[in-house]
Amino acid sequence: MRNNKEVNAVQATKTADYCLAIIRGRYPSLAPAEQKAAFFILEHPESAAEMTSVQLAAAAGVSESTVVKCCQRLGFTGFSQLKLALVRELATSREGAFGEVEPGDDVPTICDKIFTATLQAVEDTAKVLDPCEVALAAEAIFKARRIFFFGVGSSAVVAQDAQLKFMRIGMTAHSYLDTHAQLTQAALLAPDDAAVVITYSGRTREATDVIELARECGA
Missing domain, CATH: 3.40.50.10490 (Glucose-6-phosphate isomerase like protein; domain 1)
Incomplete structure (x- = not known):
C-alpha cells in the first residue's frame, strides 16, 4: 500500500496533466459562484489560459477571491498553478466546448452534444483513474x-x-x-x-x- 506522500504525488500529477478533466469531474461539487468560474474555463479554455485571475473573475461575473477558491477546490494551489496546467494540456490536445443542450438546439446538435459529452466522460475517467x-x-x-x-x-x-x-x-x-x-x-x-x-x-x-x-x- 502506498504512503500519503506517494498518493499525494500521484494526485498532483494527475491534476497537472488533466486540468479540464478534473474541472469537469468536480464541477458538481463546487459552490454556485465557483461553478461560474469553472464553467467559463471549460467553455473558453484558450482564453482562460491567457487571462489573469482578475480578468477571469470579470469575464465569469465573480470576484477574484472566488476564482482562487475555485482553483483550490479543484486541487490547485491557486490560479497560477491551474493556468499552468491548462496551458500544458492545451499544448497537447484541444478539448471541445463544455456544451449544454439549449432550448434552441436542433435534433442533430442535441445528438452531437450528448454523444460528445458521453465520450468525453469516458475519456476523462480514463485520464484520472488510478x-x-x-x-x-x-x-x-x-x-x-x-x-x-x-x-x-x-x-x-x-x-x-x-x-x-x-x-x-x-x-x-x-x-x-x-x-x-x-x-x-x-x-x-x-x-x-x-x-x-x-x-x-x-x-x-x-x-x-x-x-x-x-x-x-x-x-
Whole structure:
C-alpha cells in the first residue's frame, strides 16, 4: 500500500496533466459562484489560459477571491498553478466546448452534444483513474463475504443494477432503495463486508453518512 506522500504525488500529477478533466469531474461539487468560474474555463479554455485571475473573475461575473477558491477546490494551489496546467494540456490536445443542450438546439446538435459529452466522460475517467486504487477496490470486493451497494436518488438505480450484475456472477450482493434502510444496513456492516457507495457529486448527505458508518464498522 502506498504512503500519503506517494498518493499525494500521484494526485498532483494527475491534476497537472488533466486540468479540464478534473474541472469537469468536480464541477458538481463546487459552490454556485465557483461553478461560474469553472464553467467559463471549460467553455473558453484558450482564453482562460491567457487571462489573469482578475480578468477571469470579470469575464465569469465573480470576484477574484472566488476564482482562487475555485482553483483550490479543484486541487490547485491557486490560479497560477491551474493556468499552468491548462496551458500544458492545451499544448497537447484541444478539448471541445463544455456544451449544454439549449432550448434552441436542433435534433442533430442535441445528438452531437450528448454523444460528445458521453465520450468525453469516458475519456476523462480514463485520464484520472488510478489503476492501483481500482486493483485494491477489486480485491476488497472479491474477498468480501457480502457486497452492499448504496446510492441515493438516481444513484440508487445504478446501485440496484450493480447488485443484479454481481448476483449473476455468483456473488452475494445487496442494495436498498430506502435511504433509512441503507443507513441501518451501513451501521450493521462487518469488517469482512464491502460497501460500494455510488454518488455523482460526492457531496450527497446520505451517501457521506453511509461512508462514515461503513468506515466505523471496518467495512
